[in-house]
Amino acid sequence: MTQDILELKGIASQVRRDIVRMxxxxxxxxxxxxxxxxxxxxxxxxxxxxxxxxxxxxxxGEDLFFLSNGHISPVFYSVLSRSGYFDKAELAEFRKINSRVQGHPTTHEGLPGIRIASGSLGQGLSVGIGAALSKKLNGDDRLVFTLHGDGELQEGQIWEAAMFAPHNRVDNLIATVDVNGQQIDGPTKVVLSLGDLRAKFEAFGWEVMEMQGNDMTLVVEGLQKAISLSGKGKPVMILMQTEMGAGVDFMMGSHKWHGVAPNDAQLQQALDQLPETLGDY
Structure with missing residues (x-):
């Protein structure tokens, strides 16, 4: 394992600590x-x-990222702060009155790194397409990345955007779906089955690839592959297989931790599994 991957794994451990603490x-x-x-x-x-x-x-002149499934804001805020957008101490204000780090990201608080309000599911792919087309119009060769939940694909606007992007050759867009098979009410296959996602996006004209999302080496390699597929006339879709709650054993394998906070004992149990690598906020 390269030193770079080890460093990324260390950062990920700290981010997971931030998430459960927030x-x-x-x-x-x-x-x-x-x-x-x-x-x-x-x-x-x-x-x-x-x-x-x-x-x-x-x-x-920058790559842009848009979080469509805005309810996973804890990971987004932690990564933004740990990569230098704002002081990590602000993470302690998560979901507090008058805080800039609200439960769903918004723009009016002026939090650095947030370009759209998200949380109303289904909208982020459309936003990403608009940003990608703007870059093309401006002669900007950087890429646009978006992230979506698999349950979010039950929203109709996603499929309007899925038709639009290949038709308009939006090939500077790399969208990723977190395929964890869970949503707030239960498994996606029970709530509303998504069927064969690869076949669906390929039928719309996307370049589709799959990757494992909880192995840092495979994630980095997968994203590099996605970049190599961009710029060839098609938008790129990554179907990313993840485990909800990855890194905390008792939160894995169930939809029950979609939107539930740990108690004091559960927090300690989680932190015991996650080495502190960058210093807690």
Whole structure:
């Protein structure tokens, strides 16, 4: 294992500590999906994307990321703070009155790194397409990344966007779906089956690939492969297999930790599994 991968794994451990502490601190939030997507977001912000933590809204000359499933804000806030967008001490204000780190990201608080309000599911792919087309119009060769939940694909706007992007050759867009098979009411196959996602997106004209989302080496390799597939006339879709609650054994394998905060004993049990590598906030 290379030193870079070891460093990314260390960052991911700290981010997971942040997630469980943030949700515990306000007894509210969504730890399950946040933990499952930690490796992806750490790889993206600490290895893959070209981005500037000094932050400007336009992001000219930078790769852009849009979080569509905004309820997994704990992982997004932690990664932004740990990569230099704002002081990690602000994570202690998660979901507090007048805080900039609310349960779903918004723009009016002016939190660096947040370009759209998200949480109303289904909208992020459309936003990503708009940003990607703007980059093309501006002669900007950087990429746009979006992240979605698999339960979010039950929203109709996703499929309108899924038709639009290939038709308009939006090939500077790399969308990722967190395929953990869980949503707030239970397994996706029980609530509303998504069917064969690869076949569906390929039928719409996407370049589709799959990757394992809780192995840092495979995540980095997968994102690098996705970049190599971009710029060839098709948008790229990554179907990322993750485990909800990854990294905390008692939160894995069930939808029950989608939106439940740990109690004091559960917090300690979680932290005992996650080495502190960068210093807690």
């Amino acid at each position: 949700v515990h601190g306000c007894q509210s939030g969504h730890p399950g999906g946040s933990l499952g997507c930690t490796d992806y977001l750490v790889a993206l912000y600490f290895s893959i994307m070209k981005h500037d933590p000094s932050f400007n809204m336009e992001g000219a």
